[in-house]
Amino acid sequence: MTETRPLEGIRVLDLSHVLAGPYMTLFLAQNGAEVIKIENPAGGDMARRLVARSTDGRDIDHVAAYLNRGKKGLALNLRSDEGKAIFRDLVAKSDIVVENFTPATLKRLGFGYEELKAINPAIIYTSLSGFGHDDIYPSPMMHRPAFNLIAQAMGGIMDITGEADGPPIPTGVALGDLVAGIFALSGTLLALQHRARTGVGQHVDISMYDCLASFSQRAVLRTYLTGEVPTRGRDSRENPLGSFKVKDGYVVMTLMGAPMWQRFCAMIDRQDLLDHPDLNPDAARGARFDTVLRPMLEEWAEDKTRDEVVALFSAADLPAAPVQDAADLLACEQLRARRMIEDVDDPVRGPMVYTGNPIKLSNMREKVPSPAPALGQDTASVLEGLLGLSPDRIAALRQSGTL
Amino acid sequence: MTETRPLEGIRVLDLSHVLAGPYMTLFLAQNGAEVIKIENPAGGDMARRLVARSTDGRDIDHVAAYLNRGKKGLALNLRSDEGKAIFRDLVAKSDIVVENFTPATLKRLGFGYEELKAINPAIIYTSLSGFGHDDIYPSPMMHRPAFNLIAQAMGGIMDITGEADGPPIPTGVALGDLVAGIFALSGTLLALQHRARTGVGQHVDISMYDCLASFSQRAVLRTYLTGEVPTRGRDSRENPLGSFKVKDGYVVMTLMGAPMWQRFCAMIDRQDLLDHPDLNPDAARGARFDTVLRPMLEEWAEDKTRDEVVALFSAADLPAAPVQDAADLLACEQLRARRMIEDVDDPVRGPMVYTGNPIKLSNMREKVPSPAPALGQDTASVLEGLLGLSPDRIAALRQSGTL
Numbered sequence: 001m002t003e004t005r006p007l008e009g010i011r012v013l014d015l016s017h018v019l020a021g022p023y024m025t026l027f028l029a030q031n032g033a034e035v036i037k038i039e040n041p042a043g044g045d046m047a048r049r050l051v052a053r054s055t056d057g058r059d060i061d062h063v064a065a066y067l068n069r070g071k072k073g074l075a076l077n078l079r080s081d082e083g084k085a086i087f088r089d090l091v092a093k094s095d096i097v098v099e100n101f102t103p104a105t106l107k108r109l110g111f112g113y114e115e116l117k118a119i120n121p122a123i124i125y126t127s128l129s130g131f132g133h134d135d136i137y138p139s140p141m142m143h144r145p146a147f148n149l150i151a152q153a154m155g156g157i158m159d160i161t162g163e164a165d166g167p168p169i170p171t172g173v174a175l176g177d178l179v180a181g182i183f184a185l186s187g188t189l190l191a192l193q194h195r196a197r198t199g200v201g202q203h204v205d206i207s208m209y210d211c212l213a214s215f216s217q218r219a220v221l222r223t224y225l226t227g228e229v230p231t232r233g234r235d236s237r238e239n240p241l242g243s244f245k246v247k248d249g250y251v252v253m254t255l256m257g258a259p260m261w262q263r264f265c266a267m268i269d270r271q272d273l274l275d276h277p278d279l280n281p282d283a284a285r286g287a288r289f290d291t292v293l294r295p296m297l298e299e300w301a302e303d304k305t306r307d308e309v310v311a312l313f314s315a316a317d318l319p320a321a322p323v324q325d326a327a328d329l330l331a332c333e334q335l336r337a338r339r340m341i342e343d344v345d346d347p348v349r350g351p352m353v354y355t356g357n358p359i360k361l362s363n364m365r366e367k368v369p370s371p372a373p374a375l376g377q378d379t380a381s382v383l384e385g386l387l388g389l390s391p392d393r394i395a396a397l398r399q400s401g402t403l
Numbered sequence: 404m405t406e407t408r409p410l411e412g413i414r415v416l417d418l419s420h421v422l423a424g425p426y427m428t429l430f431l432a433q434n435g436a437e438v439i440k441i442e443n444p445a446g447g448d449m450a451r452r453l454v455a456r457s458t459d460g461r462d463i464d465h466v467a468a469y470l471n472r473g474k475k476g477l478a479l480n481l482r483s484d485e486g487k488a489i490f491r492d493l494v495a496k497s498d499i500v501v502e503n504f505t506p507a508t509l510k511r512l513g514f515g516y517e518e519l520k521a522i523n524p525a526i527i528y529t530s531l532s533g534f535g536h537d538d539i540y541p542s543p544m545m546h547r548p549a550f551n552l553i554a555q556a557m558g559g560i561m562d563i564t565g566e567a568d569g570p571p572i573p574t575g576v577a578l579g580d581l582v583a584g585i586f587a588l589s590g591t592l593l594a595l596q597h598r599a600r601t602g603v604g605q606h607v608d609i610s611m612y613d614c615l616a617s618f619s620q621r622a623v624l625r626t627y628l629t630g631e632v633p634t635r636g637r638d639s640r641e642n643p644l645g646s647f648k649v650k651d652g653y654v655v656m657t658l659m660g661a662p663m664w665q666r667f668c669a670m671i672d673r674q675d676l677l678d679h680p681d682l683n684p685d686a687a688r689g690a691r692f693d694t695v696l697r698p699m700l701e702e703w704a705e706d707k708t709r710d711e712v713v714a715l716f717s718a719a720d721l722p723a724a725p726v727q728d729a730a731d732l733l734a735c736e737q738l739r740a741r742r743m744i745e746d747v748d749d750p751v752r753g754p755m756v757y758t759g760n761p762i763k764l765s766n767m768r769e770k771v772p773s774p775a776p777a778l779g780q781d782t783a784s785v786l787e788g789l790l791g792l793s794p795d796r797i798a799a800l801r802q803s804g805t806l
Contacts, residue, residue: 006597031593054628062624113765131737136763138740145722149644153655158646159728160575161564168646168653168726171574172563172635173618182585187762189592190434194409194766196599203765210743210761215576217758219729220744221465224756225457229730232575241552243561243571250571252556319548323571325562326622327632334534337541340613341623353627355620358613359590360539362516362606363597 005032005364010192011094013038013087014071015078017045019148019174020128020208021100022067023181028096028188029070029369030357036090036382037068037373041075041403044375058350065346065372066354073373074382075403078109082402087111089387091119096188100128103142113203123201124191128184132207139207146208151176155212156219164233164290176208183211233290240285243323244294246301250323251309253297255285260318267316268300339366346371379403408435408767413595414497416441416490417474418481420448422551422577423531423611424503425470426584431499431591432473432772433760439493439785440471440776444478444806447778461753468749468775469757476776477785478806481512485805490514492790494522499591503531506545516606526604527594531587533579535610542610549611554579558615559622567636567693579611586614636693643688646726647697649704653726654712656700658688663721670719671703742769749774782806 010033014025022037022045029035039045047067051059077083091097097116099106106112113125113135130146132139144150152158152170162169187204195201213220219230241254255264258281265274278292279285285293301309306322313320322328330353335341339356346352348371357366383389383403397403413436417428425440425448432438442448450470454462480486494500500519502509509515516528516538533549535542547553555561555573565572590607598604616623622633644657658667661684668677681695682688688696704712709725716723725731733756738744742759749755751774760769786792786806800806 004597004600006593006600027589052625052628055630060628062628063621066620066624132741132763136765137742139737140740141737144724147657147722149655149657150722150724153646153653153724153726156727156729156732157574157576158655159653159726162572162575163569166566166569167648169565169572170646170655171560171578172565172633173560173622175574175578175618178618179582179585182582182589183761185589186430186585186592187764189589189596190409190762191764191766192596193592194407194764197407197409198766200766202767205763205765206761207741207763209737210741210759210763213732213738213743214758214761215578215581216729216732217469218466219576220732220758221469221756222455223729224733225455225463225465227458229728230575231728243556243573245570250556250562252552252561252573254550254552319550319553321547321553321556323556323562324559325632325634326559326619326626329559329616329619329623330627334542334544334612335616337543338535338610338613339540340616353624355617355623356613358586358609358617359593360535360608360610360613361590361594361597362539362608363594363601363603364605 006361007031007033010034010096012036012096012098013090013094015097015099015101015106016128017100018047018063019067020177020181020184021098022047023178024126024128024184024188025071025098026067026069027185027357027359030366031359031364033096035071036074036378037071038074038076038087039375041077041376041401044075048375060349065349065352068372069354070369071373072378072382073376074379075376076379077402078111080400080402082397082400084110086383086387086402088119091116091123093386094120094123096124096126098126098184098188103127103129103133103139117201121200122195124188124195124204125201126184126188126191126204126206128180128206128208130208132210133203133205135203136205141209148174148176148208151208151212154209156216157212160219160230160232162232164231166232168232176212179211179215180206180208239282240289240293242289242294244297244301246309247303247305249306251301251306251320252323253313253318253320255318256282261285263316263318267312267318268296270296342368344368348374376403409764410434410436413437413499415439415499415501416493416497418500418502418504418509419531420503421450421466422470423580423584423587424501425450426581427529427531427587427591428474428501429470429472430588430760430762433769434762434767436499438474439477439781440474441477441479441490442778444480444779444804447478451778463752468752468755471775472757473772474776475781475785476779477782478779479782480805481514483803483805485800485803487513489786489790489805491522494519494526496789497523497526498595499527499529501529501587501591506530506532506536506542520604524603525598527591527598527607528604529587529591529594529607529609531583531609531611533611535613536606536608538606539608544612551577551579551611554583554611554615557612559619560615563622563633563635565635567634569635571635579615582614582618583609583611642685643692643696645692645697647700647704649712650706650708652709654704654709654723655726656716656721656723658721659685664688666719666721670715670721671699673699745771747771751777779806
């Protein structure tokens with residue numbers, strides 16, 4: 001075990017806001033990078049205004065709190081001349097810039113990749129957007145509106161999520177942002193790898209639509225080859241696979257192959273079904289999951305709890321698991337053992353619970369990160385430390401609204 | 404533009420199968436690594452048996468075809484003494500090992516991380532599994548069955564996906580595998596970064612459950628703070644946001660704030676609703692999305708196509724997008740412009756369509772990768788080239804079933 005985290009010594013200027021960008025830079029911070037979150041002095045990241053009312057009546061900026069742990073806070077007005085000059089000086093002393101504005105925004109401010117590269121040829125410039133920028137590849141849809149729901153809808157995920165006779169259903173988490181965030185993390189790390197060899201930086205251009213289209217690979221290829229478009233609720237029925245209601249919730253299960261079917265019939269005490277022509281082989285059981293298997297299972301399970309049902313499946317050597325909600329995750333021993341759920345006493349916000357870093361490295365001791373910064377909390381120390389600005393100069397810049 | 408791809412010179416021994424591992428190593432290959440896919444000589448990766456019947460009547464191993472592009476194929480029996488000796492020699496000459504067996508499997512064969520580290524201290528050993536291994540953190544659930552549906556169910560995603568009065572719905576793509584694959588990619592790149600500084604490798608331990616729990620962060624924290632568990636179909640209704648049926652499919656949209664509401668009422672020619680007490684402010688429209696807004700929109704759109712509806716929204720400066728299926732992705736100009744959908748003429752399989760690499764780097768020219776290897780296709784050249792085995796020796800090893 002060494003004490004060095006992989007990204008120690010790497011400095012990140014994080015211009016991103018709300019979800020996709022901050023989720024990505026959270027992993028940079030957790031792995032040792034110095035992430036300086038730069039926000040406009042007039043209000044900062046919109047995430048600061050997403051509050052949850054706690055049981056003891058406090059409004060807590062929970063989204064900013066979990067996304068920005070371990071980062072420094074710098075307030076800087078990028079529209080003022082003095083602010084622009086300070087940002088340019090910071091770029092000269094940094095390794096990575098991350099942004100998720102709509103594609104034209106930073107170029108308009110004079111901070112497109114080409115401009116920053118002229119200041120610092122080693123800079124890595126990571127963009128997250130709905131449809132991508134147009135400097136590496138053309139992007140005809142570049143100026144379309146883009147957010148999570150649109151990425152899920154256009155990327156092909158939503159169309160195949162839902163019941164056979166129901167509407168397309170969005171996934172309950174912001175897949176568009178979260179998936180783009182992890183791809184952007186990988187892309188940035190690839191650019192660091194490339195820079196270590198060549199000394200030059202590059203633009204990393206991540207599009208939410210591209211990322212979710214990559215997840216639709218199998219459906220796209222099957223459609224091309226077979227001429228048949230996969231539809232909601234049917235594709236997964238090649239094997240019997242799905243959820244059913246029990247006394248206190250839902251359980252998921254699957255059956256694959258004759259030996260599982262035999263154990264299943266024994267478990268529910270329905271040996272009469274073993275050779276039933278409508279329920280053999282696998283594909284027949286899959287096709288009748290909704291109409292035959294699920295109703296049968298729900299009748300069998302109506303007086304049994306989720307835990308009892310999972311235990312019965314497990315005793316029969318059949319795979320099953322509870323459908324868990326957020327309260328289940330909070331209580332889960334496995335997640336706590338792996339530091340995926342952690343109690344943290346935030347000096348400002350009080351007791352909080354955060355999910356951890358799913359990238360578990362044997363050579364890295366995970367640290368409890370510092371709490372998310374207040375707006376501009378580290379402005380003076382960053383500008384003094386990195387750029388040598390005097391306290392008087394900083395006070396004047398505060399006065400003028402630059403900081 | 405340099406011609407060097409970021410991972411050129413990095414050699415990967417890929418023991419993984421079907422989805423999560425091969426999806427991850429696909430990105431290693433696309434970014435320049437030499438990925439040697441190692442399969443048992445008796446049949447190889449199960450993905451080879453997932454076929455789609457093409458319109459001209461051929462059975463095509465489409466899953467193996469798209470996941471294993473750009474990789475080399477080595478057939479090797481890891482259970483035989485001679486096979487084990489060859490694998491150890493390969494580990495001594497490689498940078499990364501990737502595996503997604505159930506946690507005890509490789510340890511039982513003598514190839515746990517500790518054993519491989521003894522052969523090559525710089526080796527990076529990336530594991531993907533349902534619940535994680537137990538050498539870095541405890542993993543009480545390590546031996547439970549795990550696959551995509553179970554990860555979605557336990558990770559909290561499925562419980563909040565679906566309609567308010569319906570069952571939990573699994574997302575139509577294999578999120579458990581795909582998300583773990585990208586986190587494993589980032590983890591491996593972090594370990595490479597760490598190795599460049601310290602000279603030592605490490606174990607990268609990725610769990611599908613951990614990864615999806617990270618996606619549930621907001622729900623977990625809100626539950627902790629507010630005592631209220633987010634439920635299906637309700638959480639997204641704080642703003643009016645959702646899909647509605649049109650003549651030839653579905654469209655997604657959102658309305659946020661009074662100016663959008665004004666433009667919306669003008670677009671559907673219902674100025675009478677502008678100050679309607681049941682539909683003001685945003686939260687009231689959100690709460691009535693299912694009962695009032697959606698039926699109204701569906702009536703308005705029943706004689707309009709998806710493209711017409713999206714164009715009308717766009718003309719009114721309101722965000723909307725089509726819910727696309729796989730056929731739409733195949734035809735999409737944006738995805739083709741960005742090389743996210745590519746026609747490839749596979750010398751064995753004929754014309755194929757693949758989705759590309761969503762990590763767009765300005766300094767890397769993307770190459771069309773070689774087709775997925777036949778089982779053991781590169782066995783002789785890899786063993787001759789890397790380990791100096793003679794053709795006679797290779798023939799004898801083939802004879803004995805080792806290769």
